Every structure is written in C-alpha cells, then in structure tokens.
Amino acid sequence: MMSVSLITKNVLLGIGGGIAAYKSADLVRRLKERGFDVRVVMSQSAMEFITPLTLQALSGHPVSSSLLDPAAEAAMGHIELARWADLVIIAPATANLLARINAGMADELITTTCLATEAPIALCPAMNQQMYRNLATQANLASLQSRGYTLWGPASGSQACGEVGPGRMLEPLEIAELASRFFATKDVYAEQESQPLAGQSVLITAGPTREAIDPVRYISNHSSGKMGFALAKAAADMGAAVTLVAGPVNLATPEGVTRIDVESAQNMLDAVMDNVDKKDIFIGCAAVADYRVNDIAACKIKKSAEEMQLALVRNPDILATVASLANRPFVVGFAAETHDVETYARDKLKRKNLNMIAANDVSVAGQGFNADANALRVFWPQGSQDLPATDKLTLARQLLSLIVKEKTK
Template sequence: MQQTLASKRILLGISGGIAAYKSADLVRRLKERGAEVRVILTDAAQQFITPLTLQAVSGNPVSHSLLDPAAEAAMGHIELAKWADLILIAPASADLIARLAHGLANDLLSTCVLASSAPVAVAPAMNQQMYKNIATQKNIATLSEHKFHIFGPGSGAQACGDVGAGRMLEPLELTALTERLFTPVKNLQGLHFTITAGPTREAIDPVRYISNHSSGKMGYALAAAAAKAGARVTLISGPVQLPTPAGVDRIDVLSAEQMLQAALAAAVTADIFIGCAAVADYRVAEIATDKLKKGSENELQLKLVKNPDIIATVAALQQQRPFTVGFAAETRNVLDYARQKLLNKRLDMICANDVSGSQIGFNSEQNAVSVIWRGGELDLPVQAKQQLAEQLIALISQHYQA
C-alpha cells in the first residue's frame, strides 16, 4: 500500500448516527496509507460504536470528555487541536453540522474544531429529508464559506428505509478525498490555460437581451486555481459581477460570437482550454436598432438562429489544438447527456453538473461534478467552488501531462 498519508496526523471526529459503524474501517484505511489517527467520540456516537473498538484499530486512546482530568493540565481539547494536521468528521450528523456552523463549543469535538488552525473536513450522514431541509443546507453552505471541506454525501438506500442523498461516503471514498487534500497541485509553470466563464448576452434591441443565470463563479474559481498553481491564465468572461483573480489576464465579451472570436484567438497558444461559460444556444436573427415598443398585440415573435458551438469549434482545430475540457450543465439525465457531448464534440474531458436545484450550480457557492473522460469517470462531491476548482485543475493537469 502506497504511503500517501505518511506522517500525517488525522483527528477523526465521530458523531451520532448509524454510519458510525463504518468509522472503524475508515481508521484502518487511513492507517494503511501511513496516517496516525486519533479519535474523538461525541456522547451520541458512543451509542453506536465503542471507544474500545476504535482504540484497538487506531492504536491510540479515544477521547470523549471535554474536561478530561487525565489530559495535560486537563486541557485535552487544546492538545488535540494543536496535534492535528487535519480534522475529519465522519459521520457528521445534522446536529453537529448545525453546531459547527454557529460556532458552538459545547463538547470536545466542537471545541477542538474552534481551537484548531488545521483544515476541517466533514462527511454529512443523515436521513435524506433532514439533508434536504433548508436549515441543513444553509448550515452546510455556511461551513463551505468558512473553508470547511464537504465530503459528500452519497445517495442510495438508507438505514431508515428511505432512498436519497444523505448517506455517508464509503471509507475508501473518504480516504481518497483525504489524500487529495494533502496532494498539492503540481507546479503548472509554463502551461497556458484559456478558460471561458459566465453567461453570454444576445441582444434583442438596444435595451433587451437573452441570457441565463450563470454567475461565472465556477469559471473564475478555475482561473484562480490555475493561476495559484503557476499557470498563465487567460480568462474570457461574459458579463458578471466578480473581481478578476490575481495573476489572471481577463478579456470581457458580451455575445457568443464575441466569445468565439476571443476563444479562437487565445486557444492557438493555449495548452489547456476549459469551456466553463454558459453560452446561449440561440441569438436573435435581426437585432432591432431601436427599442421595440409594446403594441396592441398580445404576442411578440422573435426569430432565433443557432449560435456557434465554441467548445466544439476549439476541439475541432486541426493545428495547435489544446487539451479541451467542456462543462455540461443539465437538469435531467445529466451523465447520459455529458457522455454524449464528450463523444459528439470530441472533447478530452467533460465536467457534468446538475443545475436543476438551488443547492449547487448557478449562483451557488457550492458545486459538485462528475468528471468523464474516455475510459474513466470520477465524482467530486458537493463542496465550495474554490475547493472543487483546485481538485479539477489538478485532475485536468494530470490527464494533460499523461
């Protein structure tokens, strides 16, 4: 077994939930990869799994009391908080997520989180209706804004008999996500990324246009992540209210035609092209020179013509073709449509995301994607867009360099 977590100190927090039975296997998987693991149990967690079990698999005493007389100066939470390179909470119940989101410190685990400067990752585990509840979604969004890493949840059959999102990810999935946190993006110095972001606007007349709900946040996060890793980045942006990421060259456009011209000009010098913009599929055939006036008719008919397919055009370049990555924002049959686009547009990779709800996608601070390439797929779970962008840039660069 490759020691991908050698010398890493992971503080595993376990809250109350039936998924706690998987935590012993999670400890074993982390230790297989070289990590040193210490465990904190909440009071509720002890109803599902015993301290003795976790002590046996971790090889370390298990903590559960906020004020432990056996701890140095009875300040165990400070000792553990300073010790950890990462705090991983799996399972993370709805109750614990709520307490962390509001900065409470009423048990050992929540106090360690507040007292530690280490990164924190939480793996939600709860009933699917509890997970969908607006309060839980707001709490998870708050954690993402506070730079917590959100691992999952998965979907499927639950212990209560329900089916849906809310299952804790499997130990191997959690281990893989933990490994990525400790695997820095390779230095991308010398590589040129061209990234499109945001919506396009297709004019109807001087004051009206056709557009969509894209905020540009995912594309801007990708540009920031690539620049942070040392790449030269050209960001071709539709109209958004976002600051230009540090170290990024930004080109502002409005329409799909303008974005196409800018993309073709930049693509011939790019090593990697990522089409993250939400480009309007159609534009008005004839733009009115003056503002259209409301007449007596109850209907207004506009003739629309198809816009150029920017990502397919770039992928079809015969000379100086970049490694081309597309995005597929769908509301149903997400993976099927994405696989079809990968083949039809001759892309190297495609990132599929479901924008049917408000939890991820357009205007959200979070996103989740399934990355598909010929011969492989990888699901990246719900998390802050900046964290997701860093994982995507690492994955895309890895496939490009291979």
C-alpha cells in the same frame, strides 16, 4: 485505491451525533487500510449511536470525548489532538455541529479542536434533506467554505427518515478515497513547490451567456459560474497565469486572475479568440446558450397576442472553434447532462476533437448548477476517471491535477 506518501499521515476523525455515525466504524477501517494513523473524537450525542470501545478497537487509540480529559497531557487533549492532526475529517457533520463550528463555539471537544488546529478540515454533511436545504444550513456551509473548510458531499438518495433528497453522508469508501486524493495532491504540490502549473497560461470560460430578446428580456440558463471561478482560483494557486472570460455572474474575481466580462455567446467567442493565442490550456466551463434570437427587437415587446413565436439561430461553438485552431492549446470541455451522461460526453469529446471532457449529471439534487458541490466524470481518448462529490474548489484542484497529468504524457 489511491496510495499516499510513505510518511504516515495523521487523520483526526470527528464524529457528530447523527444516525450516519454507524458508518464511522467502517470509515476508520477504510482510512487505516490506506495507511493513515487515525484518532477519533466523538460528541456526547454520537456516543448514543456507536460506542467508543468499537472505535478504539478499530483505530488502536483511545477515543476522546471530553473537553478536559484528566488522562491527557496537562488535561488539554484538544490542543494535543489539534497539533497532532495532518487532516481533520468531521463525519457525520450534522446540521447542529456545522452551525456550532461556524459560530466559532468551543462547547465540546470537536468544536474546540476545530478552533485550535491548523490542519485542513473536511466536513461531511449528514442530515435530513429539508434540514440540508434550509437557508440557515446553506448559509453556514457557505460561510465555512469561505473560511477554508472543505465540503465532501453530501450525497443524495434515500434517508433514514424515509425521505429522499440531498443530505446523505458520503459512503466510507468515498471519504477514504477523498482523503487519499487530498494527501496525494498535497504531495505532488510539495514535490513541485506547490506550483504544478508554473509557467503555464490558462484560459477559462465560466457562467452563463445571455441572448437578448428585446432591451429588457433575454434567454439564459441556471449556470452560476461557481465551477469556472473555482477552476480559475485553483489554477492560479497552482502557479498558472489565468485569464477568465465570465458571463453575467455575481462572483468575486479570484486573486491573481485576469477577468473579462461578457454577455452573449458571440461576445464570449470574441473574447476567447482575442486571448487564446499562446495559451497552454483552454477550459470551456461556461454554459453557453446553443441558440440566440434571430431578430432582437429594438423596443420592448408588448404583451398582446395569446402566443408569441421567436425564431432562433444557432450560436457559434466556442469549444469546437478553439479545438480547430492550428496551434491549439490543450482543450477541455464540460458537459452538463440529465441522462446518459457517458454516452453524450464521449460523443462530444470525439465530435469536437477535445483533449478531455468533464461531465456532470445536473439532475442530481445538491450538485451542479448553483450548488456549492459537484461530482464529475472525466473522459479523455485513452481513459476516464470519476471524481466523487465534493466542494467545487476541491473538485477543481482534482480536475486540474488530471489535466496536468494527461497534458504532460
């Protein structure tokens, strides 16, 4: 269990009307265990799943559900709560609630408080897997993230409706731990004037590479570059001078980051070697193609035979090359695996002589390639740590905090 500052933190828990609301009682208990002062607001539909009395007994405070509460100061309870909170957690955040928050509606206490608060807001999605995958829900989530909301989850697995897939709310223990990590990271930033990487120079690779077959075709992979770009933004926010070597992606350059665009693995290696000198940290987050075509056709290959064979040759290993330098930086690799994640990650850590490796299971729906959320298992020679599923920017901050901690040992 991660501890937080001795100064009590105020957590406002907003409970939406979904079956996962039954977990909210345990969530209040878990948050209280970590020393948080917890107050609860409920939607009208949430009260169909769990009673306010239960949550009042666990939190030690009256539960709010009315937008205009006569018992509140000046009957403006949403303003009182908005000012009181250090962190707002919406769990469960149903598809309906997410849509209304995204639309800026103020039709009930939860949505109005979200508009009125200056506190950070963490959303814990919980819904049927098809509803989660729906383009409208995904657009709402993307819009909310772009405006500074944090996503914690969802997890993937069996659902109350009997279906299996992404959309399960994270377990109360995971959410409470994420809240602890949020405040612990915030406290560290405050202690170091929010600049734990001040004076550090960081080089990051991101996205896929494209290996040409002919002038119109190429070999590539599903990497979106979102994790690498999140790392670049987080590192810049933490005070680092950041250089980002990006494969072909459709993402905006984070503010304060120097970006170098490349196509192939060889292009990426050349850019890295041109910029790695005097860097303090190197993070190889790109999904670099392992092989390239031996002979790239000068003209478009015409469809003729029933079969076509391509001779492939191994691409240069960028991570291993940087790790072998005499004056090497602190080298962090990524491992996207579909099974035996720890085995393959530890092997890569040792074989390539890395300082740290962040592994993720891309077979899990809703995280990894192209997703806005991810979960990581981080390994280094003397230890390891799991970083539960959350949005990639939050995850990037958590990983960088680990890097700072291990680098300064």
